[in-house]
Amino acid sequence: MNNSKPVRPELRERVMKVVEETGFQPNAVARSLVNKETRIIGVMIPDISNNFYSNLIYGIDSVISEYDYSLFLAISDEVVEKELKFLRLFKEKQLDGVIMASIHFLEGHFQQLQEIQVPLVVTGHDLPGYNIPTVNINNVQASYDATAYLIAQGHQKIACISGPLWDPPCGLDRLGGYRKAMRAHGLDIHDGFMQEGEFTAKSGYEAMRKIWEESIRPTAVFVATDLMAVGVLNFLHDQGVRVPEDVSVMGFDDLEMASLTRPMLSTVHNDPYMYGRAAAEQILKQLRNEPVERMSIVPHDLVIRQSVCVIGK
Amino acid sequence: MNNSKPVRPELRERVMKVVEETGFQPNAVARSLVNKETRIIGVMIPDISNNFYSNLIYGIDSVISEYDYSLFLAISDEVVEKELKFLRLFKEKQLDGVIMASIHFLEGHFQQLQEIQVPLVVTGHDLPGYNIPTVNINNVQASYDATAYLIAQGHQKIACISGPLWDPPCGLDRLGGYRKAMRAHGLDIHDGFMQEGEFTAKSGYEAMRKIWEESIRPTAVFVATDLMAVGVLNFLHDQGVRVPEDVSVMGFDDLEMASLTRPMLSTVHNDPYMYGRAAAEQILKQLRNEPVERMSIVPHDLVIRQSVCVIGK
């Protein structure tokens, strides 16, 4: 008996003794079948080897484990069929809720979601027009702030290495914030100062090479992800260009490695752990039938280290 | 019907139509209850934000997902009570198998394991004297090889920053390999040349400071983890000491960041992804009642980059 009813102490003891003797172990599967509750949350991410997602998971786990929920992990590798398959699997396994991180939504996803009817929170993407709770940073604003900071340090010739354009958050939004800031301050963007990277350090390295081959050279670069920024730092290092004296570099994400580079990288603090916590809280609210916010914005801030310097007029 | 019996096509179609119409979704919980199989593997790790473990998970997932198993994740934070709790939970949830990574085993663990009787594989620790399948690198041999490599480059005054001594793999074993190599080559170890770090970059930084304050200075340092090695690199950088010209540095783990530092870190390649794959294969073997190896050693190799140089006599 799980304290669901009053029991005479005598009987209780007798039961406990038998439990001890027979080595009784409760079976959560049977319990789930009748309770219609597994106390398991499904989490779908594109890539576990990416530190961002592992910290997201850490955040999620840190709150759900408080409430005796556990974590079922699905790694989609960005393969649409797997994503759809996992969604079905989540339903079959009767998971109580689902958190999807940075999944590129297509028509099929919405359809599948419609069918399975499971409490859901999406993080890393905005879903304008859909009634699905999301948790995200304001990428446009954060990039705007980063660029504006560069401008405030006196920079005018500022380049930008964005994520791939098919990725709304790192491609579109972060590039958008940069452009918006440049425009707002009446600054021109030189042709070739906007390069598209592909998330890897190597792609940052190459993108910076392209920028460096332009007729005009920037005095500062805003890079949409830290990993690419490390590539930029390395390119500059290999060229014998000093950072920040010759070129300032501003990253985005504040990965662990951002404070381990020399010079240490100034960047936008983007806290996947907090995303995870926020997403988990939204899911838990749904499970308790409490009202949930349609979109939660997690705050960002600039972390100023060594890779940006003030420039004279 | 799941193709378990021959069915007349006509009936099959009729059933399929109803399935379509009613939007039938199978319930894996009920199925698990009767089949006594959940097709879920539990994975227990101390820390998900550590890139090592996320890649381990990636490796595990890459093989189990092939066989339609999924992943239940338990993050223990190195808290013994949580570890024990998760073990019980694994049993309650009737997971088909369990992989435990780098869990420091105590008496209670073996006892709990005894009670729950679940297919198990342990990785990251050797369990001499217990009949539990393990998957691990040969830490002693790998450290020996790394140190021997330093010696082969002409170094004789070699320091070592090990992991904490309470951690057998990174503390005892890796330090042991270093000492063994020094002894085998008839080299003395100066007092104060063996420092104990605590896994973090900062602790590597501090450990290197202590070594640097010794009366004699080493020409090379073997650091038991890359993260600490980055701390060492940074200390040396901050002191204006050139690597590798003044001091050579050898790491261990081959984290992603090892190839992103300047100079790029020479290190021992330690592939958590392969650990994961190997561990998963051992678990799968158990589930198929195939014989399993008592301990599988995953091979290591030296990756030579820029942080070690040849030294003259």
Add this chain to the structure above:
DNA sequence: ATGAAAGCGCTAACAA
């Protein structure tokens, strides 16, 4: 306060 019985959704064994 305690015991007995029904039923969660499925599969396997049986009968038709």
Add this chain to the structure above:
DNA sequence: TTGTTAGCGCTTTCAT
């Protein structure tokens, strides 16, 4: 080949 039934281990309801 098809339909029926028992039972997996639990919780809940209903008698006792």
